[in-house]
Amino acid sequence: MAGFDDLASERSKAQFDVEEMKVIWAGSRHTLEVSDRISRLVANDPVFRKDTRTMLSRKDLFKNTLRKAAHAWKRIIELRLSEEEAAELRFYVDEPAFMDLHWGMFIPTIKGQGTEEQQQKWLPLAYKMKIIGCYAQTELGHGSNVQGLETTATFDPQTDEFIIHSPTLTSSKWWPGGLGKVSTHAVVYGRLIIDSKDYGVNGFIVQLRSLDDHLPLPGITIGDIGMKFGSGAYNTMDNGVLRFDHVRIPRDQMLMRVSQVTREGKLVQSNVPWQLVYGTMVYVRQKIVSDASCALSRAVCIATRYSAVRRQFGLQSNGIETQVIDYKTQQSRLFPLLASAYAFRFVGEWLKWLYMDVNQRLQASDFSTLPEAHACTAGLKSLTTSATADGIEECRKLCGGHGYLCSSGLPELFAVYIPACTYEGDNIVLLLQVARFLIKTVSQLGSGKEPVGTTVYMGRVEQLMQCHCAVQKGFLELSADLVQAAVAHCQLIVVSKFIEKLQQDIPGKGVKGQLEALCNIYALFILHKHLGDFLSTGCITPKQASLANAQLRSLYSQVRPNAIALVDAFNYTDHYLSSVLGRYDGNVYPKLYEEAWKDPLNDSVVPDGYQEYIQPILKQQLRNARL
Numbered sequence: 001m002a003g004f005d006d007l008a009s010e011r012s013k014a015q016f017d018v019e020e021m022k023v024i025w026a027g028s029r030h031t032l033e034v035s036d037r038i039s040r041l042v043a044n045d046p047v048f049r050k051d052t053r054t055m056l057s058r059k060d061l062f063k064n065t066l067r068k069a070a071h072a073w074k075r076i077i078e079l080r081l082s083e084e085e086a087a088e089l090r091f092y093v094d095e096p097a098f099m100d101l102h103w104g105m106f107i108p109t110i111k112g113q114g115t116e117e118q119q120q121k122w123l124p125l126a127y128k129m130k131i132i133g134c135y136a137q138t139e140l141g142h143g144s145n146v147q148g149l150e151t152t153a154t155f156d157p158q159t160d161e162f163i164i165h166s167p168t169l170t171s172s173k174w175w176p177g178g179l180g181k182v183s184t185h186a187v188v189y190g191r192l193i194i195d196s197k198d199y200g201v202n203g204f205i206v207q208l209r210s211l212d213d214h215l216p217l218p219g220i221t222i223g224d225i226g227m228k229f230g231s232g233a234y235n236t237m238d239n240g241v242l243r244f245d246h247v248r249i250p251r252d253q254m255l256m257r258v259s260q261v262t263r264e265g266k267l268v269q270s271n272v273p274w275q276l277v278y279g280t281m282v283y284v285r286q287k288i289v290s291d292a293s294c295a296l297s298r299a300v301c302i303a304t305r306y307s308a309v310r311r312q313f314g315l316q317s318n319g320i321e322t323q324v325i326d327y328k329t330q331q332s333r334l335f336p337l338l339a340s341a342y343a344f345r346f347v348g349e350w351l352k353w354l355y356m357d358v359n360q361r362l363q364a365s366d367f368s369t370l371p372e373a374h375a376c377t378a379g380l381k382s383l384t385t386s387a388t389a390d391g392i393e394e395c396r397k398l399c400g401g402h403g404y405l406c407s408s409g410l411p412e413l414f415a416v417y418i419p420a421c422t423y424e425g426d427n428i429v430l431l432l433q434v435a436r437f438l439i440k441t442v443s444q445l446g447s448g449k450e451p452v453g454t455t456v457y458m459g460r461v462e463q464l465m466q467c468h469c470a471v472q473k474g475f476l477e478l479s480a481d482l483v484q485a486a487v488a489h490c491q492l493i494v495v496s497k498f499i500e501k502l503q504q505d506i507p508g509k510g511v512k513g514q515l516e517a518l519c520n521i522y523a524l525f526i527l528h529k530h531l532g533d534f535l536s537t538g539c540i541t542p543k544q545a546s547l548a549n550a551q552l553r554s555l556y557s558q559v560r561p562n563a564i565a566l567v568d569a570f571n572y573t574d575h576y577l578s579s580v581l582g583r584y585d586g587n588v589y590p591k592l593y594e595e596a597w598k599d600p601l602n603d604s605v606v607p608d609g610y611q612e613y614i615q616p617i618l619k620q621q622l623r624n625a626r627l
């Protein structure tokens, strides 16, 4: 059988130790062990099947998601899984659901923005899932412009309460995941109003639904905002709409780590920067960068395996056609994506470290690295999600016609993934934040303040001072160019973190060599993509450009025999990949054939509607009627 033989022979060609590469990809031997064990546990549990997802109606799809979430929670309790194992389990269940927002945003917000007492009160309830929470920030009229939110939280000194209110239609909360049908509570962002004075946006814990019968509490209107892009995909999530009609909550439900409102209605600022109100977004952006490498590597794994199984043209002496992975055009599209998956993995690891470091400093009242953490998380979130969304679509094209079938796994992966370019900050809006940070850093160059961290290179580039003067004339006018500069800055971070990774001790036969090849492919591919910029700014000469391209081609040849092993190192189960084209055993054609017959349209040989619509045409009854 073609596929079996092809992938087996590809695996035998690998020039490095795949098991050691698995450890590098996972981050540590321990993480590999956990993810391997949990991914198999999920794959072997029939409740977590997902092969019919694209064929279900929204209601059935959603109910099935609730069933899976309940089952996942049951398994977590029964097996006494640790927090790390539970997170892996949710990851491998691979279905966006209210749980993501509860664990990924509601809890981190209380941890990051609540006082000690507030954490003691709310976290145990949330950890035991006695309450389920979501993150209600975005409104119908405002998402990017957080300071433009309209929901109000007015302090009532008579009753010691806040009155949460939606004054206009555009102030309706709109988009929060988990809100539409499930959450009992939300962290609601609204304008703090005391004595008619507006103190800007703050977070408030608000109960939305009764814990007895799940009905919305008085003054609260909630619903789901409707179907989203693609079948299956993100429609498992109940993104919701929420309106408040003068809903009262106790004063101690304002998240008060950043600023406190006293019983007398006085606002007291803590010593922490007000930007900590935006802290959850920094946390989630950092998570999204790690997640990008998962989504991209998944698509690349499918496209690489299928490219080794698929044959077109070029009959060899034995009468067999050429594997499409051997075409240079296929390699020049596929291998940069393979390299990007590894690059994003390592920059994600570094960003996780940076985030932990910032948090430790914040605990010790050192706020100096917060602006850099904001710029890095915003910029890398933007860069990696845009590249991943484009990369998944490229992988679909790399799989030819079969890539367009839902059974390839790629359409659903694309549909689930693309909102990452928008949620947690529109990618262009986030790059503008990076640009602001860069301009600010440049403006301080002459003042004797040395740039540090990811901007250290700026101290070495003299032309930057002039560049600052030009930008002073109009940030908005130059914003399209500034966005390009922000991307370049982020690309530099990705490349340098890959290089730093290579400087670590990397055990295993041939592993380091493969990673070096991938790192060079990533860097040279970026250079190739922006060749015009590099040449026009005189950073490289035309001769160097052509040498770089020749080097890139030679690197593709170096990676070619290792390509299948490099995607095997992701250690994905067939369940997680959910792709006939990306099967580990390469048995593509018989399974594609088998899969087609499972479509509900094939339940009957003659389709519903034949008698009403097709037969009259064939029998020419319609034409006769008109004549």
Ligand SMILES: CCCCC/C=C\C/C=C\C/C=C\C/C=C\CCCC(=O)SCCNC(=O)CCNC(=O)[C@H](O)C(C)(C)COP(=O)(O)OP(=O)(O)OC[C@H]1O[C@@H](n2cnc3c(N)ncnc32)[C@H](O)[C@@H]1OP(=O)(O)O
Pocket: 096, 100, 101, 103, 104, 105, 135, 137, 138, 143, 144, 145, 146, 147, 177, 275, 276, 278, 279, 281, 282, 284, 287, 288, 291, 370, 371, 374, 416, 422, 423, 424, 425, 426, 429, 433, 436, 440
């Ligand atoms: C299915 C796969 C899931 C994948 C994820 C996997 C795991 C994740 C885990 C859990 C998550 C679960 C599921 C994920 C799925 C979906 C979740 C989606 C949830 C959402 O989608 S939830 C809404 C997010 N919604 C936004 O994302 C709005 C974007 N809009 C903004 O974020 C701001 O509005 C901004 C920045 C554009 C303008 O802000 P602004 O109006 O105040 O203006 P300004 O620019 O003047 O900033 C003043 C000073 O604050 C500094 N600053 C700004 N932001 C900062 C920050 N975050 N930290 C520290 N400093 C910050 C500046 O640097 C400046 O500093 P300086 O003055 O010193 O220069």
Ligand SMILES: Cc1cc2nc3c(=O)[nH]c(=O)nc-3n(C[C@H](O)[C@H](O)[C@H](O)COP(=O)(O)OP(=O)(O)OC[C@H]3O[C@@H](n4cnc5c(N)ncnc54)[C@H](O)[C@@H]3O)c2cc1C
Pocket: 101, 135, 136, 137, 138, 141, 142, 143, 144, 145, 174, 175, 176, 177, 234, 239, 419, 422, 423, 424, 425, 426, 427, 428, 429, 432
């Ligand atoms: C699937 C999904 C899940 C979500 N989950 C949640 C959630 O759980 N909780 C929550 O609170 N929110 C959630 N959101 C909302 C999300 O965070 C916002 O949609 C996002 O921040 C973008 O804001 P927006 O919709 O206002 O876009 P807009 O800002 O209206 O963007 C529209 C266009 O305007 C451009 N633009 C905007 N401002 C500028 C500017 N200053 N300069 C130049 N161009 C600009 C953008 O680049 C974009 O092209 C979710 C969204 C999606 C799609």
